[in-house]
Amino acid sequence: MTDKKVIRTRKQLLTCPAAMIAPRNQWYIAALSQEVTRGMLARQILDDHIVFFRAEDGSPVGLADRCPHRGVPLSMGTIQGDAIRCAYHGIEFGKTGACHRIPSQSRILPQLAVQSYPLLEIGPYIWIWMGDPANADESLLPDQFELGITRPGWRVTPMFVMEIACNYQLLHENLLDVSHISFLHPGLLDTGSMASASFKASYEGGRVRISRDLNETPNEMMAKTFNLTAGKPVRRTLITEAIPPQLSLIVNIFTDPENPDAPPHILTSPQGVTPSGNNRCLNFLINCSSYSEPQPDDAVPHLWKLFEQDKVVLEAVQRRFDEEGWDLPEISVMADTAALKFRLKMVEMVEAERKKRATAKPLAS
Amino acid sequence: MTDKKVIRTRKQLLTCPAAMIAPRNQWYIAALSQEVTRGMLARQILDDHIVFFRAEDGSPVGLADRCPHRGVPLSMGTIQGDAIRCAYHGIEFGKTGACHRIPSQSRILPQLAVQSYPLLEIGPYIWIWMGDPANADESLLPDQFELGITRPGWRVTPMFVMEIACNYQLLHENLLDVSHISFLHPGLLDTGSMASASFKASYEGGRVRISRDLNETPNEMMAKTFNLTAGKPVRRTLITEAIPPQLSLIVNIFTDPENPDAPPHILTSPQGVTPSGNNRCLNFLINCSSYSEPQPDDAVPHLWKLFEQDKVVLEAVQRRFDEEGWDLPEISVMADTAALKFRLKMVEMVEAERKKRATAKPLAS
């Protein structure tokens, strides 16, 4: 693919309504495990309003966050054992979404129920299936070992979730494309040569991967970001990978050029890229490391500030699209080839779902 | 009517544009009497911008709040005797809405006039006729004696007006339906048995009435709400009535079970439910009591906090309708039967006005 052939606008991908553009028959990261408690977590995912809480046995529950009676968000109510009680008329719904109690009458109406979303809790993340619950397919879950979450002896550290007021595709492309980091994050993630470093791109099974090899001598800030020693040269392999539709996997492998046979220092950041509502998305971050040293005390605020540099830019781009429409032109450069491949992959996934729905036998009404 | 037959969505009622859904040839409560002074009160009622003030003789005036010359809200101007002077070019309009003065010319233009709304001031409320002034019909005014406003020896206490960012129908249904009070207002308006208490519903002349009889022993908070003695048992009859299109009448009758022949302690709350603009409404509250003891000093903040519990829930419901459309489904329970009757009555009133307009002979243009 040359830069002559690349798509010149995001029209093909992004002129579809935002809610349609994310495939639904997939697992998305819904929450950090630590966010879901015996209290309420209200969150919008793929435009659905969902309330999360834990049942008495500790298992996470995700219910549609709207009482089907008079439309009050259930997250304004209270937890009663394994049920959620609506703040308005006290109607209660259990873990499955079925109604348990209507205070003003003894007869339970079977149609008075809310959707319950299939959830999976694995290490620091809670995953949610956004399609028909009957079709929830665990085989579609990304390989947790590859992500670094379930590797024996590795340290897994939940970091934060950041809401960004942009379409999730902008975040995906931001995370895949590291040619921006010398400019948007000067001195924090590289030593200035990232944009001009040569790279290899590969496309396998719908995944898009970019890999770079560099020799760097980290400064204080970069050393803090990656738990390195400032001033001590490293050989670095940086791999960024977009896993459709919901993950960005960033892998840094550092080796000591003076001691090439020592075990490498590996860091993986499997980041959730979850569409929320109305051109907003959620960026979930955890760090997995092949070594056991804890990260510095201020790792979270340090990375939060770094991610805010992206947030500011992505939200400015989105505001222009909001103002002037999705068909504002873009002109791509060579370094965008991988991101454009990913866009096409996402269009394929969305189109495949659309076709499937179109040919499905309609339910009897 | 069984719960099988009830309307399952608010589509029938609420998919009409908000401005159309309130019948205009009716009296609505526009203001508490004490709100209208020699200064300006700007308020939106049934989507109309209106400015209220008092003339030199103390009579209330309501004029369209837009100078017909260059569109400045008249409420930004000043009162000059019985006239209102526009802030921009000093043009003045009298009580009838006719222009009195154009500073830049001596000739008055008859077409330079603003609408003057018929008003009626009765006790603590000022009522406004929102239809054609020529058709203002005092016989349509609710019976003030029944409301408790004009009963000899009764104490009438103006409380407050609360703006709620929801369609006025949501407020009407909230006030009619007391099955919510044990949950949304725990300990403030009942002792916890309201939702499950049996009730009688009746429908007469378009009005919907729900009545409950209870034996209660009020706690401190409920006692404060109703001027009762905490810990002393009472027999209570609670009647809530929706009077289309503009009033909610709540009547509490308390008797002493140890002294059943003593005069009952009666409280009426005739509440104005006035559509404002753009799915906002105004809730006017006064209290009328059959006894002369003044209410506690903190009665207003006490009730304000209680009403805010409704406001929070109603505005959350409205936000979802705003976001996802009026055809979001609702599933009704038995206790909603009266509210659904009232919805149908309101649809009839709106439809009757629409038909009347459609068959009216058009004005020569």
Place this chain on the structure above:
Amino acid sequence: MTDKKVIRTRKQLLTCPAAMIAPRNQWYIAALSQEVTRGMLARQILDDHIVFFRAEDGSPVGLADRCPHRGVPLSMGTIQGDAIRCAYHGIEFGKTGACHRIPSQSRILPQLAVQSYPLLEIGPYIWIWMGDPANADESLLPDQFELGITRPGWRVTPMFVMEIACNYQLLHENLLDVSHISFLHPGLLDTGSMASASFKASYEGGRVRISRDLNETPNEMMAKTFNLTAGKPVRRTLITEAIPPQLSLIVNIFTDPENPDAPPHILTSPQGVTPSGNNRCLNFLINCSSYSEPQPDDAVPHLWKLFEQDKVVLEAVQRRFDEEGWDLPEISVMADTAALKFRLKMVEMVEAERKKRATAKPLAS
């Protein structure tokens, strides 16, 4: 023209989309000279987002404020010599808008360029050509000598720029029509007789001019506004002129009735009226005086407060148009005749541009 014949609504002028209503093949004031520095000034003009800065030689530059690569506002970036560098991927654009550098590749793409707007800096103002740069026509620039900007021996003082959330036509009419000043600015710009003073109106070359002669004895505040002596009578000629499409010229000529042959004290205020975006406009103010005494130290805050009186009213008028549509009626009085002439002139200019575009041979696509 009598008041019978005047246009009774702004429909004819203002029902066109706001972006279309300002002719583009014209010079508008873009900035006070002092606002444009080696830093960034981001400003929306005729709906275009533009970033202004100064090149190394001090000349002002105006570029489209959107990186054509991924849509980030260039004003979020940094100045590098004569170029602007995008904050996201470091792509650089020079004064002409051509791309100088793409960090991730050596080949420059000619299509990766941004529009560069023709600018002219004359005294305190920077003017911008909003049409096709190839057609930039300096003969269309208003006569700077007439404005008072280039007269030998005159003092020229930049004052401020005020953003007003209204369509620029409302500001034009506000500045042309002084019949409002006795009411909206009591005691600040006249001694109360302005609205009723007789006036002459003239229409030449598309310009609309209103002239009034008055005898006044300024109070303290009016004296401060015009650098006069409070209590000392003056003969005053006040001329307000609307110069389509972008200027309001206000001229005050004061003479001493006791010394009629002394040189008059002349003040000109050539005010920029520049459409910004979405029914917002910019009001640029400078003062030019035939005498050399500096204005009082607090002249800027004094005038700012005065102009805010207009801003408040104009924004209230605009909010109603936003809410209820541009076809809200207006009823005009005799004093509006000149403003209505000006509206018609503006409609002609916009229509002439539209016709020219319609008959232009389309570019080969």
